[in-house]
Amino acid sequence: MRAGAAAALAAGITLAASACGASHSSSHYGGYPKFLPPSTLHTDPHHVVVATDAQPDYASQGDTVDVHLASGDALITAVGPATPGQGLDPEPQISYVTWTVTVVGEKGSVPVALRDFSAVDDVGRLYPMSPTQGEAPIPSKVTKGTKVTFAMRAQMPTGEGLLHWEPGGKLSPVAWDFTVETD
Amino acid sequence: MRIRARRRTSVVLAALTVSAAVVGGSVATTTSARAAGTSPTIPSSVQLTSSDDTGLAPGSIKHVWLIILENKSYDATFSGLNKNSYLWQTLPQQGVLLKNYYGTGHSSQDNYEALVSGQAAEEDTQEDCDKAYDDFGANDTIIKTGGLGMTSNYGQVLSKAGANAPDGQNGCVYPSDTPTLFNQLDAAGKTWKGYAQDLEGAMDPGETPTTEREGALCGGPGTPANNPTTNPTQTSNPTAYPGVTSFTGAQANDQYVAKHFPFPWFHSLLDGTSTATTGDASTAGGATTVPVGGGTDCDAAHIANLDSPTEGLYHDLQSEATTPDFSWITPDNCSDAHDAVCKGNNLSGAFDSNGNPLASVGSDPENSTPINYTGGLYASDLFLKWYIPMIEQSPAFKDGGLIDVTFDEGNPPFTYSGNSFYNADNYGPTATDKPGAVAGIKADQAGENIDGKNVASQPEGPNSTLSTNSAGQQLTPGDGNNAFIDRPPACTSVSPPEPAGCVPGIVRGGSGSTPGARNDTVTGTDGSIVTDSSITELDTGRAVTDTTDPGFPSNVYVGQVTDVGKTATSPTDTAVAGSFQLVDGNGTPVTLTSPVTKITLAAETLTQDPLYDATDATPGGGETGSVLISPYIRPGSVSSVDYNHYSWLRTMEDLFDVSAGTDTAKLAPGVGSVSGGLDGLGHIGYAAQKGLTVFGNDVFTNPAGSTPSPALPEAPLAIGLPLVALAAGGTALTVRRRRRKRVAAA
Structure with missing residues (x-):
């Protein structure tokens, strides 16, 4: 297949030149075009992730997620986990960690319940959420223009994990990555 | 919030483009209002019927690079869970992310052929031509009846064995009257080249290619003596060929696979002769064409090793004239994300620990020693990080270039593990809380946009059809080939029906079967976690027994499953560390009291099988997503319009204006011509579907182009003015979008 490659290459160059025209043949190779963002790694701390049943998305703790469900739309933010007694000696290996969740209704109705949240650690262990002490009952749903903020907690070891939200018991449209740190 | 912002953008831009059409006259052939966002219905007041709907001035896009990756669903690629931040985050911020881009079938090869010819899937290509490299159909089996609607098969090649014939009975290489995009480019005076990594074997230092796995014309499987008509390569018997262990899979010294290279699968490319001097098919027969200036479509000027110092990509990028x-x-098959663990070099040794390339741009990254063998999206990210900056620095890219990173199909569903990593599941922990076939059905979805509306379907073609019996059970597999679900068994006896639950006359295609019992080698000492490299989410809820290890608890099940990506340190290593939580029937974790080494997962019945589905159709190739970068695309754009491979083909045909080509001779069966296509507008196969939407101003979000300013085509002032208006509109839209983003962030 490589026989005659040099001749073919020369022919190819000639052909390409005839096809593309010569007006830009003096351009040199090298350097990036100006229109590309100089740093294309995401750095916006207020990034809004869009997630739907059909297109789940992945976020870091603290990210706001624009969730579109069949029943309605909402912005949901999960901040945490907060850990008690950081810097203790010895460091606790298991802690009660707390997330603060804010849900803002945008359209229709979006179900809200503690049982729809769960965390999983890096070896797959599942951690259900419990209400925090003294927490007022959580409304069962948010509708357009309403906002609910609540805290929830789980007993978890230090390390990596994912916080899932499965509104109405359906598949999770979003998961937040987090790390439990007590050091 | 972002989606709503895009809707406003579309409406304003649409109004501007309509204005341009009215004022500019001939501009109307290239600009129009169109669908965008999640509500893609075009207002009737601004809807146009132009055949060329890209929204760009003629000739704006001068160079296209298509990089095609393998087998990843949208949620695997664009969710950040697979160690591919370059494709997931970096590249979409340089261009546009098409969130709703679909493959057209399962498995791989039919997608490649759909991309370049608009031909729908057939069973042999759906099985990656794993039987033989032989002819499919004939010129006289090209369907001449019907029109260009979605339900018509006009212009499609019918298998000689009829619809839904088994693998091995249809053949693989399309007859000479089946044109491809490359024939159209030839006839339109456009240059092109097919680059393949590892073509003719790996290019590692000091290694001489010893195999002729791709020695047939155009990189076809087999030796130079093989051809699909008189001497077909028996791909099912690779060891009969010296140095070959597999034609459809990678081997250590050669990870190229012909099934992912579309060129050898069309007689219209294989049959060219160098005697003709024009691009007119009439001089060479059928849809066969002659490249610009002579030669053949399979010569070294058109089919090349990606890293060749004399014919490869970097060589050609040095000037616009050679591009x-x-x-x-x-x-x-490693760098395209196909293999979870690579047989050979995955380019991991070409980068330092910070992800920076160790060698200069243009050098062959395979001149490095891999430091691991992890494949999947990790490996494809390494490939993209090497080659996309190489293209972006070329003069051709800066002057109207378009980089397109896409996938052939969404395979497998992310949640099913396979060659995706980090798929901790959402199921469990009770025995009855199990995954269903829903993810498999989603992975077989189809989507395209017709007349401005997203539709969850596509034309299925004449060969892999969809049909049901009176009970609503799917009898035939369709383009999705039942790839990720389990169908009822076929009946070996109708009266009484055997086996239980069988369906008379069913064609199961790529359907799997309900799993039997399985023995796994595992580790676990205490706690409730069992490490099992074979475990997947689909095993959730299966009963677990152990007759080997004393003290193993009874009445226990597979609970939460986790597959976590790990570095594969050798070609025989695994890329995923699997584990599951042992639970009782109520989902309560069960603690091991002694070590466990071997377990048996119970067989499932049809009703227990999480993938069992008798009624849902499998019409397509699943959602993959796609990323495009160009001076004509505003960085960070997102489109939610449904596109598929047929949309892509039509877009390429329009961008290169192939309908202006010189090959207008009627193809033998009377189904259009190379340059005119089926519709007289340059669209072939299902790219000619009536009303099929091309990539438009939701994709080319910067129709005026970015600096360095591309040379606008010569045009009367009346045309130039509306283009200036478009540029101004684009600026205004940028401001509007930024304001909206700040509101959303607040």
């Missing part, structure tokens, strides 16, 4: 107008780039 083809269209470049097709097929990474090898």
